[in-house]
Amino acid sequence: MNQPDLRVTIGGLVFKNPVLTASGTFGYGQEFAPYVNLHHLGGVVVKGISLAPRRGNPPPRLVETTGGMLNAIGLENVGLDRFIAEKMPYLREIGTRVIVNILGDSLEEYQTLAQRLSEVEGVSALEVNISCPNVKKGGVAFGTDPAMAEAVTRAVCAGSNLPVIVKLSPNVTDITLIAKAVEAGGAQAVSLINTLLGMAIDIRSRRPRLANIVGGLSGPAIKPIALRMVWQVAQAVKIPVIGIGGITTTEDALEFLLAGATAIEIGTANFINPRASQEIVEGLARYVTDNRLAGISAVIGGLVLS
Amino acid sequence: MSPFEEQSEIVRQEQLTPEIFRLTLKAPEIAGTARPGQFVMVRISSCYDPLLRRPLSIHQTIGGKQVQLLYKVVGLGTRLLASMHSGQQLNLTGPLGHGFEFAGKQAICLVGGGMGIAPLYFLAREILRQTRPPKCMVLLGARTAAELGPLPQDFLDLGVTKIHLATDDGSLGHHGFVAELLPQHLAPDLHWTACTCGPQPMMKAVVSQCRQQGWECQVSLETMMACGISACLGCAVPRADLSGPYLHVCKDGPVFKAEEVAWL
Numbered sequence: 001m002n003q004p005d006l007r008v009t010i011g012g013l014v015f016k017n018p019v020l021t022a023s024g025t026f027g028y029g030q031e032f033a034p035y036v037n038l039h040h041l042g043g044v045v046v047k048g049i050s051l052a053p054r055r056g057n058p059p060p061r062l063v064e065t066t067g068g069m070l071n072a073i074g075l076e077n078v079g080l081d082r083f084i085a086e087k088m089p090y091l092r093e094i095g096t097r098v099i100v101n102i103l104g105d106s107l108e109e110y111q112t113l114a115q116r117l118s119e120v121e122g123v124s125a126l127e128v129n130i131s132c133p134n135v136k137k138g139g140v141a142f143g144t145d146p147a148m149a150e151a152v153t154r155a156v157c158a159g160s161n162l163p164v165i166v167k168l169s170p171n172v173t174d175i176t177l178i179a180k181a182v183e184a185g186g187a188q189a190v191s192l193i194n195t196l197l198g199m200a201i202d203i204r205s206r207r208p209r210l211a212n213i214v215g216g217l218s219g220p221a222i223k224p225i226a227l228r229m230v231w232q233v234a235q236a237v238k239i240p241v242i243g244i245g246g247i248t249t250t251e252d253a254l255e256f257l258l259a260g261a262t263a264i265e266i267g268t269a270n271f272i273n274p275r276a277s278q279e280i281v282e283g284l285a286r287y288v289t290d291n292r293l294a295g296i297s298a299v300i301g302g303l304v305l306s
Numbered sequence: 307m308s309p310f311e312e313q314s315e316i317v318r319q320e321q322l323t324p325e326i327f328r329l330t331l332k333a334p335e336i337a338g339t340a341r342p343g344q345f346v347m348v349r350i351s352s353c354y355d356p357l358l359r360r361p362l363s364i365h366q367t368i369g370g371k372q373v374q375l376l377y378k379v380v381g382l383g384t385r386l387l388a389s390m391h392s393g394q395q396l397n398l399t400g401p402l403g404h405g406f407e408f409a410g411k412q413a414i415c416l417v418g419g420g421m422g423i424a425p426l427y428f429l430a431r432e433i434l435r436q437t438r439p440p441k442c443m444v445l446l447g448a449r450t451a452a453e454l455g456p457l458p459q460d461f462l463d464l465g466v467t468k469i470h471l472a473t474d475d476g477s478l479g480h481h482g483f484v485a486e487l488l489p490q491h492l493a494p495d496l497h498w499t500a501c502t503c504g505p506q507p508m509m510k511a512v513v514s515q516c517r518q519q520g521w522e523c524q525v526s527l528e529t530m531m532a533c534g535i536s537a538c539l540g541c542a543v544p545r546a547d548l549s550g551p552y553l554h555v556c557k558d559g560p561v562f563k564a565e566e567v568a569w570l
Contacts, residue, residue: 027537034308035399055551062530062540067354069532073539076552220354248354271533272349272357274311274399 004288005295006281008042008262010240011163011188013124015042015097015263018296019253019281022244022267023048023101023127023167024073025218026277028087029094035274039095040281045265046083046091048101048129049117051109053079063200063209068219068246069268070198072212075103075132080113084120092122099165103129106136107155114159126162128152130182131169131194143169143194146181153185165242168192168233175229176236183237191242191265192233193226219268220246227259234260234301248276250283260301309535310335311399316392317372323455326421327388328365329375336400337367342429343405343501343526343561346373347534348387349397356383358532363425363503363560364401373398376424402534403560406501406524408433413441413496417512419484419504420448423457425526426503427464434465443491443498444469447484447508451477485511494519501561502526513564523564529555544568 006017020043026032029044038044056076063070078086083100091098100123104110110128117123130143130152142152149166157164166182168175170193179190195216200209208214226245234241243261247253248269256264269276288296318330336346347359360383365376379388390396406429408414414433418426423446433442444466448454450473461469470487471479480487485508492498498519502512503526516523532538534556542552543559546568553559553567 024539025533025537027535031535031537035311053551056539056542058544059540059542059552060530061542062532062538064356064358064530064532067357069357071532071538071540073542076539076542219357268357268532271538272359273397274533274535 004285006284006288007295008297008300010242010262011125011165013097013163017042017281017284018257018263019277019284020045020099020242020263020265021270021277022265023129025267025270028083028091030090032270032274036278040278041096042263042281043097043099043124044091044094045099045101045127046087047077048075048103049077049080049083049113050075050103051080051113053077053082058211060209060211063215065198065200065217066221068217068221070200070210070215070217071195072210072215074212080116084116088120088122097124098122099125099127101127101129101167102156103132105132107152110152111155111159114156114162118160118162123162125165126156126160127165127167127191128156129167129194131167141169143178144172146177149178150181150185153182153187157186163188165189165191167194169194170225170229171197176232179233179237183239187239189240189242189262190233190237191244193222193229193245196222196225218246220248222246223252227255230256230261231259231303247280248272250280250287253280253284254287254299257296257299258301258303260303262300309400309402311397312336314373314396314398316390316394316396319388319391321388322457323452325378326453326455327377327379329377329387330368331373331375331396331398332371333373333398334371336398337373338370340364340367340373340401341405342408342432343425344401344403345534345560346375346398346400347402348375350383350386356386359399359534360384360387361528361531361534363526364428365424366428366431376421376427378421399534403556404558406526406561408499408501409436411440411499413443413498415443415445415488415492415498415500417445417484417488417500417502417504418447419508420453422502422504422508422526424503426501427457427460429501430461430466431464441496442466442468445472445484445487445491447472447504449474454478483511484508485515488512488515492519497521499524510569513569516564524561525564525567526561527555527559527567531556
């Protein structure tokens with residue numbers, strides 16, 4: 001029997017299947033090698049990289065909530081130089097696409113990251129985390145203002161010949177406005193959603209459970225919100241949408257594809273089941289075969305409304 | 307050594323005290339390579355509540371085929387775990403992290419408080435299995451005698467000859483904290499290595515005693531963690547000098563040299 005065709009195209013790049021791993025939940029790939037055949041995945045999105053290393057937030061950084069978890073890791077990462085020197089040699093050999101998630105404090109930092117990473121062999125695309133505060137503009141997050149989101153997209157696209165995916169924050173009133181802005185700024189795709197801001201309190205000590213007070217909610221609890229936003233954005237833009245948010249099973253992944261996502265990213269599920277991403281690839285293959293579809297692309301945007 | 311993901315069958319679930327349980331699982335890959343002080347991540351529910359795996363230190367391995375976990379019911383996850391019985395399956399990842407270093411030491415003192423006793427049993431067994439075992443002292447503490455349950459006897463059955471107990475309420479052994487036993491029982495002419503696991507204030511007191519005496523001290527830390535495999539970076543602990551990148555309990559620990567980490 002022929003292998004089912006799971007290929008999808010984003011920003012001119014062909015991915016062998018639509019299953020990627022979400023930044024910050026899959027380390028630099030190597031951490032999952034004992035559990036997953038990395039080359040079976042559509043791609044690996046690595047932990048967000050800044051120009052200089054970042055320490056991240058003080059602990060406690062993590063708390064479990066009903067059907068989800070809150071994190072305030074604070075973008076801890078090894079920084080660009082060590083990423084290129086220590087992590088890329090391994091990533092070049094994993095046999096799938098490597099997408100580097102980037103983050104910065106200023107337009108200049110984003111652009112420099114884009115320029116430097118464009119010259120690195122083995123990087124397939126950039127994913128831009130715009131949920132960070134713009135230090136030079138009073139700390140307002142790039143991702144919550146359409147004009148700033150567009151500006152950061154332009155800065156990255158000007159600095160790079162790689163396909164640029166912009167990762168959208170859900171902590172806005174109308175995510176389609178941000179999606180349209182980054183499309184206008186030259187993004188080849190959008191990925192959504194990043195985590196939802198949340199909070200948890202220890203009633204005995206009356207203290208917040210996170211040292212950072214607030215953190216990002218992820219996991220199955222956020223899936224309906226993510227799915228709704230993916231569907232809205234898929235209507236609003238012409239560029240491909242990558243769906244993220246609580247995807248834990250093949251059925252979850254199919255929902256996002258039906259809502260209009262061209263690909264999906266597996267996040268918190270990697271923590272619960274380190275083999276989740278590979279199992280979802282296998283599940284999508286079975287779905288295509290069992291339903292005698294020409295390929296997974298026959299599912300994308302297949303939501304029936306009437 | 308690379309960790310494994312292993313679907314493991316429960317061999318035995320024993321209730322040792324009203325709150326403390328001992329779970330034996332068939333997990334040959336993990337049991338085959340586990341070292342004292344390492345831990346496993348246990349997926350307790352195939353549903354989403356509780357969502358995350360629970361880190362549990364390895365109480366011992368049996369015949370290189372089975373993994374034994376000792377845990378106390380403290381919340382939803384451990385309550386669900388306690389309701390499981392032999393024949394049921396649990397998914398484990400492990401063995402994870404760095405364990406205790408005990409080879410070539412002159413004299414080792416194991417200091418355990420509450421559920422911190424769990425990994426020390428495995429350690430005591432491996433220490434005594436060496437061809438020329440060092441002098442080995444075991445100090446165990448808990449809030450009450452009932453909380454210690456059969457654990458002191460388990461150490462005696464291993465062949466530990468020097469064991470002293472402390473309870474907060476005085477119901478067994480020394481009336482007070484286990485750290486207070488160190489100066490009483492450890493011969494000052496020996497170069498001791500303390501290996502400790504338990505509540506943070508207890509370990510802090512042990513570290514302080516060791517520092518005064520110039521003894522080595524290894525501490526096993528516990529933090530909230532989502533993955534156990536250094537992907538989530540949730541298990542950060544500050545370094546002793548409070549600068550530089552955080553240490554991560556899952557990868558750099560759970561056992562650290564006491565002087566590596568900050569004791570705030």
